[in-house]
Amino acid sequence: MVDSAKDTLNSEQLPAYENLLELEDLRVHFHTQDGVVKAVDGVSFSLNAGETLGVVGESGSGKSVTALSILGLVPMPPGQIAGGDIRFKGQSLIGMKDKDLRQIRGNHIAMIFQDPLSALNPVYKVGKQVAEGLRIHRGYNKQQANARAIELLDMVGIPNPEQRVREYPHQFSGGMRQRAMIAMALACEPEILIADEPTTALDVTIQAQIIELMQRMQHDLGTAIIMITHDLGVVADVADRILVMYAGKPVEYGTADQIFYEPLHPYTWGLMRSIPKRTIDDDKPLTPIKGNPPSLINLPPGCAFSERCPYATDRCREQEPSIKLISDEHFSACFYSDDEEFILNSPIYDDAEELKAQAAAGMLYTGIERDAEDAEDAGGAAQPAGERDNTASTQAGESNG
Amino acid sequence: MQAMVRYILRRFVQFVPVFIGVTLLLFAMRAILPGDPVLMIAGERAISPATYQKIVENNHLDEPLHVQYGYYMSGILQGDFGHSYQKGRSVTSIFADKFPYTARLAVAAIAVEIVIGLTVGIVSAIKKYSFMDMLLTLSTSVLVSMPVFWLGLLLQSFFGIWMKKVTGGAFSLPISGAGGPISAYPDWVHLILPAITLASVSLAVTARIMRSQLLEVLSQDYIRTAYAKGLSKRDVIIKHALKNAMIPVITFIGIDFGSMMSGAILTESVFSWPGVGREIYLAITARDWPIVMGGVVIIVLIVMAINLLIDISYALFDPRIRYGTNRAD
Numbered sequence: 001m002v003d004s005a006k007d008t009l010n011s012e013q014l015p016a017y018e019n020l021l022e023l024e025d026l027r028v029h030f031h032t033q034d035g036v037v038k039a040v041d042g043v044s045f046s047l048n049a050g051e052t053l054g055v056v057g058e059s060g061s062g063k064s065v066t067a068l069s070i071l072g073l074v075p076m077p078p079g080q081i082a083g084g085d086i087r088f089k090g091q092s093l094i095g096m097k098d099k100d101l102r103q104i105r106g107n108h109i110a111m112i113f114q115d116p117l118s119a120l121n122p123v124y125k126v127g128k129q130v131a132e133g134l135r136i137h138r139g140y141n142k143q144q145a146n147a148r149a150i151e152l153l154d155m156v157g158i159p160n161p162e163q164r165v166r167e168y169p170h171q172f173s174g175g176m177r178q179r180a181m182i183a184m185a186l187a188c189e190p191e192i193l194i195a196d197e198p199t200t201a202l203d204v205t206i207q208a209q210i211i212e213l214m215q216r217m218q219h220d221l222g223t224a225i226i227m228i229t230h231d232l233g234v235v236a237d238v239a240d241r242i243l244v245m246y247a248g249k250p251v252e253y254g255t256a257d258q259i260f261y262e263p264l265h266p267y268t269w270g271l272m273r274s275i276p277k278r279t280i281d282d283d284k285p286l287t288p289i290k291g292n293p294p295s296l297i298n299l300p301p302g303c304a305f306s307e308r309c310p311y312a313t314d315r316c317r318e319q320e321p322s323i324k325l326i327s328d329e330h331f332s333a334c335f336y337s338d339d340e341e342f343i344l345n346s347p348i349y350d351d352a353e354e355l356k357a358q359a360a361a362g363m364l365y366t367g368i369e370r371d372a373e374d375a376e377d378a379g380g381a382a383q384p385a386g387e388r389d390n391t392a393s394t395q396a397g398e399s400n401g
Numbered sequence: 402m403q404a405m406v407r408y409i410l411r412r413f414v415q416f417v418p419v420f421i422g423v424t425l426l427l428f429a430m431r432a433i434l435p436g437d438p439v440l441m442i443a444g445e446r447a448i449s450p451a452t453y454q455k456i457v458e459n460n461h462l463d464e465p466l467h468v469q470y471g472y473y474m475s476g477i478l479q480g481d482f483g484h485s486y487q488k489g490r491s492v493t494s495i496f497a498d499k500f501p502y503t504a505r506l507a508v509a510a511i512a513v514e515i516v517i518g519l520t521v522g523i524v525s526a527i528k529k530y531s532f533m534d535m536l537l538t539l540s541t542s543v544l545v546s547m548p549v550f551w552l553g554l555l556l557q558s559f560f561g562i563w564m565k566k567v568t569g570g571a572f573s574l575p576i577s578g579a580g581g582p583i584s585a586y587p588d589w590v591h592l593i594l595p596a597i598t599l600a601s602v603s604l605a606v607t608a609r610i611m612r613s614q615l616l617e618v619l620s621q622d623y624i625r626t627a628y629a630k631g632l633s634k635r636d637v638i639i640k641h642a643l644k645n646a647m648i649p650v651i652t653f654i655g656i657d658f659g660s661m662m663s664g665a666i667l668t669e670s671v672f673s674w675p676g677v678g679r680e681i682y683l684a685i686t687a688r689d690w691p692i693v694m695g696g697v698v699i700i701v702l703i704v705m706a707i708n709l710l711i712d713i714s715y716a717l718f719d720p721r722i723r724y725g726t727n728r729a730d
């Protein structure tokens with residue numbers, strides 16, 4: 001089972017760095033004609049080796065900008081690091097010389113993106129792109145790089161890798177491309193893999209396979225993962241800890257169990273009630289969060305979520321709550337999070353058990369129940385995923401023509 | 402590879418209808434334009450009825466038009482494009498003389514266009530919105546809107562006349578002809594001003610296409626991927642961006658080269674360059690139809706051949722273009 005694989009990993013002796021990556025009060029602002037957009041406004045978290053952090057929020061919550069700023073990939077201008085620090089193994093990445101930062105990119109911290117088609121260069125063969133990092137960071141020559149690219153493609157479950165390295169991205173299916181992206185990101189065996197909505201652009205049936213692949217890679221290589229998604233379901237059974245973001249700010253931060261069983265922030269409740277459930281229950285309809293996230297230019301005073309929050313009081317609309325420790329490692333940015341009565345009366349607690357059960361069955365992000373055999377394979381065995389067979393056979397035929 | 406050969410053969414077959422269409426059009430134009438071809442052949446002099454009759458028979462002018470067309474086409478297939486009315490020489494020998502000049506000018510101009518146009522485009526894309534970028538963009542805007550013959554005249558008066566006066570005759574550039582034994586300059590110097598003039602507009606367009614393409618490519622996701630791998634800005638631009646940005650630029654330069662190879666009427670006229678374009682221009686004013694027709698047919702062949710080369714070259718730059726196969730994606 002997936003969870004058991006994760007548990008073994010957690011019980012293993014981990015490498016020495018306690019905090020592999022630390023973000024401290026990171027602020028990233030964009031200067032636009034309409035004003036300053038505070039895309040990321042005070043985000044802090046730490047990531048341990050081999051751990052998975054889920055970063056969850058709607059579009060525009062600042063999660064992608066947070067990820068990009070870790071690698072220094074935020075375009076500047078218009079972007080600007082307005083404050084805070086990012087430390088990798090204790091070393092600050094902000095203000096680091098481009099030459100030194102390049103040593104970290106791809107080598108120690110790698111990233112995969114939402115749309116694997118546009119993230120791969122259309123004019124180069126997949127093998128060349130997968131092994132490009134090895135040529136820069138490890139000084140591999142062409143033959144070595146090609147041989148390693150074949151191994152990497154094989155490792156991420158791409159059949160017939162000897163032929164596939166010579167093909168171009170457009171000859172790959174969507175799922176295959178994301179597998180190739182993962183192979184590319186893991187080429188230099190980085191300590192951290194940042195996955196920015198890795199499954200959003202994929203078919204629902206492929207999403208689960210990609211998540212499984214990432215878990216297997218994490219298990220085999222000990223890579224820490226930052227999984228960025230708008231879908232709480234995606235991180236449900238993969239994340240050790242979850243950071244929920246809203247309007248550029250962290251609103252709740254805790255272990256996956258805390259976020260799922262004891263969510264404190266009304267926004268997190270809203271996200272959870274938006275997850276489709278396995279059974280249709282007329283008493284508990286899907287409850288979307290009403291309205292849209294606010295514009296990040298000139299945020300009104302008070303809590304950014306107050307306009308959409310069904311529990312908002314005058315205090316919420318006037319004063320901005322800061323994120324604070326509520327219980328053991330569990331943070332929330334709501335005035336009422338330490339009000340036990342308020343929390344226990346929230347509508348979410350009826351559903352939490354069921355959601356968690358669904359998450360364990362891998363159903364939240366697929367809507368399809370995996371059978372026991374499949375789930376077992378996900379743990380580590382190299383059993384090819386269903387996607388492999390059909391795409392492989394059709395594409396192999398095509399590319400010979 | 403086989404697919405590529407099939408594609409090329411298919412393109413050759415497509416030449417046939419284009420070729421027939423162009424020649425038919427030219428034939429029809431000759432038929433409706435006023436003027437008696439016999440008199441033009443005779444040099445617009447008074448001639449005896451016997452001579453008149455002889456000219457008519459020699460040139461099949463008494464036959465119906467479609468039969469004349471048949472004669473003309475069968476001549477072309479044997480490499481015979483007819484004879485000039487006024488020069489008494491075969492059209493092929495005239496163009497065989499003129500074409501090397503046109504080709505030399507075209508190659509020089511395209512070299513200027515590629516070197517300067519691409520450099521300007523790349524620099525202004527990388528330094529976008531900088532003072533340098535604005536200066537270069539302004540220059541290309543001016544160049545694009547400048548009539549070619551006027552630019553030619555300006556260059557002539559500046560480098561040929563004003564420079565000569567200012568330097569007391571020590572420095573100037575030739576403004577007429579293609580050199581040869583009587584010229585005071587080496588032959589290649591004669592190329593400078595006509596090549597710059599001919600390249601000017603296209604150079605500016607090349608620079609603008611290059612700039613916009615490169616900017617577009619630089620905003621693509623795969624460029625971010627390349628940075629995320631740890632590549633330097635230089636490597637990202639050279640290895641990942643340029644190859645993608647080049648495809649529209651190559652299309653433009655290729656088509657432009659085709660039109661330059663078919664003779665630049667304005668530039669060749671301003672600089673008295675003895676090339677194909679000027680020859681056709683002179684033939685039109687003199688109503689020397691065999692030269693006009695032969696010239697246009699030769700140009701059509703050249704342009705079609707160059708377009709084919711452009712199409713083939715796409716495949717080298719973009720693997721998504723695969724000829725001869727029908728892919729769904």
